[in-house]
Amino acid sequence: MLALRLGRRTHLLAQLRRLLVAAASAGVGFLLLCTLGWAMGHPAGSTVRLLWCLIPLAATVQFAVAVARADPILRPRAGLSAVGLGPARLTALAATSTAVSCALGSALALLFFLHLRGDLTGMPFDGEAAKLLAADQPLPLGAVLTLLAVVPVLATAATALALRSRGGADRGPVRERVPGAGQEPVGESGAGPGADLASAAPVPHPAPAPGGLPWGVALTAAGLAVETYASRGGADSALPLPGHFGGSPAGVLAGWSLTALGLALAGPGITHLCGWLLQILRPGAIRLLAGRTLMAEARRIGRPLGVLCAVLSGVLAANSLYGPGDERPFGPLTALGAALVIGCTAATLLTATLEARQVRASTTRTLRLAGAPAALVRTAAAVRATTVLAVFTPLTWAVASLAAIPLSG
Amino acid sequence: MVAPPDNDVLWARSLTYSHSGSPALDDVSLGVREGEILAVTGPRGSGKTTLLRCLSGQLVPRRGEVWFNSTPVHTMSALLRERLRRDRFSWIAPEPSLVPELSAWENAALPLLMRGASHRAAKTAAMEWLERLDIGAYARKRPGALLQSQRQRIAVARALVTEPSVLFADEPTAPLHRADRAQVLRTLTTAARSHRITVVLATLDAEVALLADRTVTLLDGRRVNAPRPSEAEGRAACSLSV
Numbered sequence: 001m002l003a004l005r006l007g008r009r010t011h012l013l014a015q016l017r018r019l020l021v022a023a024a025s026a027g028v029g030f031l032l033l034c035t036l037g038w039a040m041g042h043p044a045g046s047t048v049r050l051l052w053c054l055i056p057l058a059a060t061v062q063f064a065v066a067v068a069r070a071d072p073i074l075r076p077r078a079g080l081s082a083v084g085l086g087p088a089r090l091t092a093l094a095a096t097s098t099a100v101s102c103a104l105g106s107a108l109a110l111l112f113f114l115h116l117r118g119d120l121t122g123m124p125f126d127g128e129a130a131k132l133l134a135a136d137q138p139l140p141l142g143a144v145l146t147l148l149a150v151v152p153v154l155a156t157a158a159t160a161l162a163l164r165s166r167g168g169a170d171r172g173p174v175r176e177r178v179p180g181a182g183q184e185p186v187g188e189s190g191a192g193p194g195a196d197l198a199s200a201a202p203v204p205h206p207a208p209a210p211g212g213l214p215w216g217v218a219l220t221a222a223g224l225a226v227e228t229y230a231s232r233g234g235a236d237s238a239l240p241l242p243g244h245f246g247g248s249p250a251g252v253l254a255g256w257s258l259t260a261l262g263l264a265l266a267g268p269g270i271t272h273l274c275g276w277l278l279q280i281l282r283p284g285a286i287r288l289l290a291g292r293t294l295m296a297e298a299r300r301i302g303r304p305l306g307v308l309c310a311v312l313s314g315v316l317a318a319n320s321l322y323g324p325g326d327e328r329p330f331g332p333l334t335a336l337g338a339a340l341v342i343g344c345t346a347a348t349l350l351t352a353t354l355e356a357r358q359v360r361a362s363t364t365r366t367l368r369l370a371g372a373p374a375a376l377v378r379t380a381a382a383v384r385a386t387t388v389l390a391v392f393t394p395l396t397w398a399v400a401s402l403a404a405i406p407l408s409g
Numbered sequence: 410m411v412a413p414p415d416n417d418v419l420w421a422r423s424l425t426y427s428h429s430g431s432p433a434l435d436d437v438s439l440g441v442r443e444g445e446i447l448a449v450t451g452p453r454g455s456g457k458t459t460l461l462r463c464l465s466g467q468l469v470p471r472r473g474e475v476w477f478n479s480t481p482v483h484t485m486s487a488l489l490r491e492r493l494r495r496d497r498f499s500w501i502a503p504e505p506s507l508v509p510e511l512s513a514w515e516n517a518a519l520p521l522l523m524r525g526a527s528h529r530a531a532k533t534a535a536m537e538w539l540e541r542l543d544i545g546a547y548a549r550k551r552p553g554a555l556l557q558s559q560r561q562r563i564a565v566a567r568a569l570v571t572e573p574s575v576l577f578a579d580e581p582t583a584p585l586h587r588a589d590r591a592q593v594l595r596t597l598t599t600a601a602r603s604h605r606i607t608v609v610l611a612t613l614d615a616e617v618a619l620l621a622d623r624t625v626t627l628l629d630g631r632r633v634n635a636p637r638p639s640e641a642e643g644r645a646a647c648s649l650s651v
Contacts, residue, residue: 282528285519292510366506370567371495372523373488 010072013354017067018101020347024060025105025151026112027340031056032147033113034333036140037133056337057151059311059344064102064155065162066304066348068094070355074163091163098159102152110148209272210298216266216306220259224402227255231406252407259403260310267306270395272298274387286376289367290383297356304349305388309396311345316400320407417476418443418607419575424463424473426456433459434470435630441575444605446598448612448621456630457611458579464609465498465577466490477575495523499568503580505560507552507567513559514539514548517566524571538566542596558589565593569600575607582617594620 031053039046068074071094085093114120116129130136230251272295279291315338322330364377417440426434434456441447449457462468464475466482467490475482477497482490494500499520507516518535522528539545542562552560561584568576578597582590598620601608610621618624626633 284525284528285522288511288515288522289508292508296510362506363508363510366508367519369500369502369506370520370523371491371498371500372519373491373495376523 014070014072017070017347017351018097021060021064021067021098021101021155022105022108024056024063024340024344024347025102025155026108027105027336028053028056028060028151029106029109029148030112031333031337031340032150033109033144034133036143036147037113037117037129040134040137040139041132052337056340056344057154059341059348060151061155061158062304062307063344063348063351064098064151065158066351066355067101068098068159068163070351070358071097073097075358091160094163095156095160099152099156102155106148106152110144207296207299209276209295210268210302212265213269213273216262216264216269219262219265220399221262223255223258223260223262224399225255226258227252227403228406230255256314256403259399260307260314263310263313263399264303264306267304267309268298268302270391271302271305271388274391275384278383278387285372286380286383289376290380290387293360293363293380294384294387297360300356300359301349301352304345304352305392308345308349309392309399311341313396313400313403315342316396317403317407320404416442418445418478419464419609420474420476421460421464422474424460424470424475426459426463426468426470428459433630434463436473437627437630437632438473439625439632441607441609443607444601445623446601446608446610446621448610448618448624449627450612450615450618450624451627453613454629455627457627459630460627461577461579461609461611465500465575466494467500495520497574499571499573499576501564501568501576501578501581503583505552505557505564505584507560507563509552512549512551513544513555513563516552516563517570520567520571534570535566538570539563541600542566543592557584558586561585561589562593565597569597569606572604573606575609576601578608578610580611580613582612582614590614590617 032050035046035049035053038049073093074090111120113133115123117133117135118130119135275291275294275296275298277291278294279288283291367377368374419441421440422438424434424437425432437456437460439447449460451457459468463470463473464482466475466485469483473483477493482493485493508519511519514532514535517539518526518531521531521534526534536545536548539548539562542565544559544562544566547555547559552563555563561581565581568578576597581597582593585593594617597608600606608621610617612618
């Protein structure tokens with residue numbers, strides 16, 4: 001109840017993000033139910049269809065976690081702290097909020113599914129897909145509930161895990177207690193041991209550079225190589241690709257998974273590198289602030305950036321699979337799945353950017369106190385965005401082009 | 410609107426301000442002469458910080474006037490006040506608010522870099538002030554790796570590096586122990602005297618106030634004559650017994 005009461009009073013943007021999570025959850029729930037409906041009438045190949053749902057499911061869970069991390073409920077507040085609502089309880093509140101949003105989405109998915117099957121009447125389009133969704137057969141209740149519970153359960157568990165691992169109240173990058181009592185810096189005049197009892201307040205400490213860049217590059221290269229090799233194989237796989245493809249779909253999918261994993265791993269490292277490049281060679285205030293901020297935010301926004309890069313390059317490459325007279329043409333459910341994946345990954349990146357902005361709020365206040373004009377802060381943000389775009393856009397295009405070569409060959 | 414006296418670099422008349430309805434300043438007037446160190450004293454909640462924020466253009470008083478060098482600050486646009494704060498004023502907060510992503514010298518040099526100074530010149534000036542404040546050895550460290558006292562000295566260096574016309578110091582030695590406090594205050598006052606920087610210093614500490622040329626005392630947002638120590642103690646005792 002407290003989660004609902006707090007959530008009801010939050011900012012409109014926060015409520016909109018929760019609604020988007022509910023919508024994404026509804027989309028995935030609907031895809032899963034459609035898979036079930038199709039499987040009831042056509043049992044062959046149903047496992048493969050279910051497996052394809054894993055991609056939008058993963059994107060939705062990632063989005064739900066990102067929204068929970070940026071949730072204003074999690075912001076440490078004196079009022080809640082005074083009544084004993086510490087980091088652990090706030091994490092539980094955020095997880096509850098995620099569960100409620102996802103459950104709402106699942107309920108909507110069920111209603112829409114039943115409506116299309118013709119089980120609910122009195123509205124337009126009722127029973128439009130009755131034949132496809134096996135309306136003549138009763139729905140297995142256990143299967144329906146299990147499929148609808150997948151998104152809420154996974155999203156809630158991932159949220160709880162993600163928030164628990166970051167230590168609850170800590171909203172900064174990597175924060176640690178400043179060396180204080182009993183630790184005297186060598187050569188320090190005047191600052192005796194224990195001279196800094198006030199330093200018990202946590203101070204943001206720059207996180208070390210992300211170390212995943214070499215692994216990410218290696219995995220991406222390996223993935224592209226596997227995909228190219230697999231495209232020469234026979235089309236005897238049990239995992240048919242959409243559109244038309246003559247090679248080994250299983251190999252291509254394995255290659256693609258490796259490439260996507262590599263890009264996700266390399267994302268933080270590439271972002272950090274962007275920041276480092278931005279602030280080298282005697283920078284002025286704007287380049288210095290933009291570069292260092294990007295370096296500090298690399299872990300927070302780098303992963304969603306890498307995932308978005310992987311998704312977009314995948315979409316561009318998959319585009320080459322489709323053409324006239326395809327055996328498996330681009331249908332509405334494929335479109336829904338693609339829209340969910342692209343929308344969720346883009347929304348995750350935006351939410352992570354928003355979270356980074358929230359974390360940076362104290363730094364912005366400090367800059368304003370030091371007399372920095374608002375234009376400087378805005379320009380530094382624009383420089384960061386331009387740098388990231390300038391690096392990730394060609395990277396996405398290059399990976400997409402390399403991945404599309406074996407598919408179109 | 411009456412122009413302020415010519416010899417006052419900063420002048421305020423009948424300042425009144427309230428935080429969301431809670432009165433913070435009530436009809437406070439004062440003048441600060443060029444190169445003067447003015448201490449603003451008073452117990453917590455007496456309006457010292459609000460007064461400094463009004464004088465420095467961070468807040469616009471609900472009523473009253475603030476003049477800087479015969480220029481009305483209270484009628485300036487937000488953009489002009491921002492520029493004034495950047496070019497002519499400096500601010501030291503009770504807590505050392507530094508940019509965590511920048512090293513000590515970069516934090517100290519930031520105001521110069523924001524003004525468009527070259528990287529080399531900004532670094533040289535920042536290092537000079539860090540050396541004067543005995544933290545030159547930590548110039549390359551990030552704030553997160555430093556003690557609170559060291560961070561506060563960086564904040565002091567950042568405030569002094571531009572050699573501002575007016576330096577607003579809001580309890581600058583609050584987080585420091587006695588030894589650090591003496592050294593930071595000595596540097597601050599020496600710099601102010603040698604560079605003719607006007608200092609408006611809010612403090613709770615009577616010893617700190619002794620370093621000032623003049624003292625203004627606030628109580629419940631109003632300017633009063635400074636109470637004698639025995640009176641202040643008596644008041645505290647009374648409030649405790651209630």
